[in-house]
Amino acid sequence: MKAVIETRDLTKRFGHNYALAGLTMTVPRGQIVGFLGRNGAGKTTTIKILLDVIRRTSGEVALLGEPTGSVAVRRRIGFLSEDKRLYPYMTVREVIAFTRPFFPTWRVETETRLLADFELPLNRKVSALSKGMRTKVGLLLNLCRHAELLILDEPSEGLDPVMGEQMLQCLVQQAADGTTIFFSSHQVAEVEQIADYIIAVEKGRVILEGSLDHLRHKFRRVNLVFDDPPEPEAFRRHGVDQVIVQGRTVSILANGNVEEIAALGRIHAAKSVEVQPVGLKELFLEKVREEHANS
Amino acid sequence: MVIRLMPSSGVPIYLQIVEQIRHSIEIGALVEGDQLPAIRTLAEELVVSPNTVVKAYDELEREGLIRLRHGAGAYVKNSNLGKSQVRRLREASVVVKETVRKLRSMGLSDDEIRRLFEAELIEEVVMR
Numbered sequence: 415m416k417a418v419i420e421t422r423d424l425t426k427r428f429g430h431n432y433a434l435a436g437l438t439m440t441v442p443r444g445q446i447v448g449f450l451g452r453n454g455a456g457k458t459t460t461i462k463i464l465l466d467v468i469r470r471t472s473g474e475v476a477l478l479g480e481p482t483g484s485v486a487v488r489r490r491i492g493f494l495s496e497d498k499r500l501y502p503y504m505t506v507r508e509v510i511a512f513t514r515p516f517f518p519t520w521r522v523e524t525e526t527r528l529l530a531d532f533e534l535p536l537n538r539k540v541s542a543l544s545k546g547m548r549t550k551v552g553l554l555l556n557l558c559r560h561a562e563l564l565i566l567d568e569p570s571e572g573l574d575p576v577m578g579e580q581m582l583q584c585l586v587q588q589a590a591d592g593t594t595i596f597f598s599s600h601q602v603a604e605v606e607q608i609a610d611y612i613i614a615v616e617k618g619r620v621i622l623e624g625s626l627d628h629l630r631h632k633f634r635r636v637n638l639v640f641d642d643p644p645e646p647e648a649f650r651r652h653g654v655d656q657v658i659v660q661g662r663t664v665s666i667l668a669n670g671n672v673e674e675i676a677a678l679g680r681i682h683a684a685k686s687v688e689v690q691p692v693g694l695k696e697l698f699l700e701k702v703r704e705e706h707a708n709s
Numbered sequence: 710m711v712i713r714l715m716p717s718s719g720v721p722i723y724l725q726i727v728e729q730i731r732h733s734i735e736i737g738a739l740v741e742g743d744q745l746p747a748i749r750t751l752a753e754e755l756v757v758s759p760n761t762v763v764k765a766y767d768e769l770e771r772e773g774l775i776r777l778r779h780g781a782g783a784y785v786k787n788s789n790l791g792k793s794q795v796r797r798l799r800e801a802s803v804v805v806k807e808t809v810r811k812l813r814s815m816g817l818s819d820d821e822i823r824r825l826f827e828a829e830l831i832e833e834v835v836m837r
Contacts, residue, residue: 444760445758445760446758446760579756582756583753583756586752586753586756586757586758586759587749587753589752589758589759589760590748590749590752590753590759602717603716603717606716606717607714607716607722607756607757608756608757608758609758610758610760610761626721627721627722627723627764630719630720630721631721633719688828689828690719690828691718691719691720692719693717693718693719694717694719695717696719
């Protein structure tokens with residue numbers, strides 16, 4: 415089994431609204447996977463269905479090859495929720511001592527290291543912790559378990575830049591130990607930095623999925639300058655995702671076939687042909703735009 | 710060796726690591742026998758996926774620049790760069806200096822020159 419999470423045509427309806435409108439994705443094992451989307455795109459709904467917190471309206475889900483909700487599977491998965499809820503009446507020390515015995519895979523050396531790194535106030539009640547501190551406690555409880563799969567819902571939300579980087583570093587460490595990481599985020603920059611694989615969603619559907627390196631190799635922007643630009647239709651070729659004409663410049667987003675597109679520019683007597691790499695932000699915004707144009 | 714990454718540039722991060730380590734070897738910041746950081750250490754330091762570092766080291770080994778010893782780390786190899794490469798780079802820098810001087814005298818700004826070089830290099834990569 416290579417996939418740790420698989421969904422097919424997943425839908426979730428709340429009243430008249432579809433929060434998920436046929437979401438199909440495959441999360442590969444042994445990778446850091448970024449689940450990218452705007453607020454309200456369906457990220458948290460998907461994660462809640464994966465964890466069997468809410469029920470799907472239709473579609474299929476498998477977690478570690480099993481249906482959701484199985485206790486055996488639940489044991490192999492770590493989870494950090496968006497609101498980082500913990501037991502508010504316990505102190506940090508108590509909540510760690512309470513959680514530890516549940517997990518046979520708990521590593522005390524990880525606990526010791528993270529306690530020192532995170533500078534947590536052991537005797538403070540969870541209810542008196544800042545959001546950043548609560549995130550750290552939640553992270554610690556999950557990282558010490560060394561689960562097979564770690565699911566995190568917006569882990570960097572509410573963290574300052576230093577803590578955010580520290581959190582990402584923890585995910586990298588955990589991945590180096592063999593845990594598959596699946597984290598949701600609306601921040602392109604952090605996804606671009608640590609993810610091996612991305613799944614981007616909008617309006618409850620997947621709009622972009624694949625290895626980040628593959629996407630970086632595949633997509634290019636081709637900028638052509640003409641004295642008298644041809645009609646955009648002249649560039650409707652295989653591989654062309656989008657054509658923008660601005661004055662003398664024709665800017666093309668291509669998902670391949672770049673050589674032919676550049677050659678086409680020369681045939682139409684382009685004065686300048688430039689080929690540039692495309693960052694994830696540009697790609698994501700374009701896919702969101704397409705999704706809205708198509709619906 | 711100092712590695713600085715630009716994750717949002719659209720250039721795969723493993724390639725950025727490969728290029729910077731290759732450059733470190735070319736300029737003599739890394740020499741034969743030097744040990745590279747462990748995969749885990751470099752991943753934590755750069756805050757990138759460990760898989761990215763693995764990919765970079767595999768590529769460097771494929772190019773014959775480093776030797777990977779299972780469980781014992783990565784070492785800079787006796788490379789064919791050596792002295793001839795240093796000389797080649799020194800000669801190249803004279804050409805670049807002359808070209809830049811010529812372009813400036815044609816009234817091009819540094820920014821324009823930089824863009825021209827980058828466009829040329831990227832086009833080369835794509836056309837290859």
